Amino acid sequence: GEDVEQSLFLSVREGDSSVINCTYTDSSSTYLYWYKQEPGAGLQLLTYIFSNMDMKQDQRLTVLLNKKDKHLSLRIADTQTGDSAIYFCAESMLTGGGNKLTFGTGTQLKVEL
Amino acid sequence: KAGVTQTPRYLIKTRGQQVTLSCSPISGHRSVSWYQQTPGQGLQFLFEYFSETQRNKGNFPGRFSGRQFSNSRSEMNVSTLELGDSALYLCASSEGAIQETQYFGPGTRLLVL
Numbered sequence A: 001g002e003d004v005e006q007s008l009f010l011s012v013r014e015g016d017s018s019v020i021n022c023t024y025t026d027s028s029s030t031y032l033y034w035y036k037q038e039p040g041a042g043l044q045l046l047t048y049i050f051s052n053m054d055m056k057q058d059q060r061l062t063v064l065l066n067k068k069d070k071h072l073s074l075r076i077a078d079t080q081t082g083d084s085a086i087y088f089c090a091e092s093m094l095t096g097g098g099n100k101l102t103f104g105t106g107t108q109l110k111v112e113l
Numbered sequence B: 001k002a003g004v005t006q007t008p009r010y011l012i013k014t015r016g017q018q019v020t021l022s023c024s025p026i027s028g029h030r031s032v033s034w035y036q037q038t039p040g041q042g043l044q045f046l047f048e049y050f051s052e053t054q055r056n057k058g059n060f061p062g063r064f065s066g067r068q069f070s071n072s073r074s075e076m077n078v079s080t081l082e083l084g085d086s087a088l089y090l091c092a093s094s095e096g097a098i099q100e101t102q103y104f105g106p107g108t109r110l111l112v113l
Helices: none
Strands: A004-006 A009-013 A018-024 A029-037 A043-050 A055-058 A061-066 A071-076 A085-093 A101-103 A107-112 B005-007 B010-013 B019-024 B031-038 B042-050 B053-057 B064-068 B074-078 B087-094 B108-112
Touching (some): A004 A085, A029 A061, A101 B031, B010 B019, B019 B108, B042 B064, B074 B087
Parallel strands (some): A009 A107, B010 B108
Antiparallel strands (some): A018 A071, A029 A043, A055 A061, A061 A071, B031 B042, B042 B053
């Protein structure tokens, strides 16, 4: 099945680390993505991980993938007020062909001073 | 390179009308995908075009259609608009291979009255 779940809301203090979690159900997923959406804007690609990897680090962002539990997380180090946005995880599956992404519900991150 | 562009950015229509939205992909990208974003249903895949052919399709009624031109620009059309079609319509482009990373435009916000 195609079902991606995320918690709806996360609040952190500026300078702390944020961890946004995502679970997916389709074991055929090969690429998993994190996108950021600011108010009134489109989706900004943050990072992605291939399904045969456990971890990927990109500056302040760390992605962890637990394929056995179908669990994906995005850690943002030293969270800033500019990180306040909605974060979506998405999976790209081989079934159906092409470039279809299935998105989670999105996690709204609020960074407080 | 310029990013994905979408026109118009905002649109107001009345029930029963039809609407055409346009998307210009990143230069060199041959695949264009369309997504609908609503508060209730989240982000849902509409369809994908590659080399002027529809390569993948989501679960939307036939009122939603699209096409792609030889220069990779794409249009989507919604006929007989319903109130529930009010949404942010996002276009994404990728180079074209299966499961290529998708880059999103700013979206067209459609309001149906």
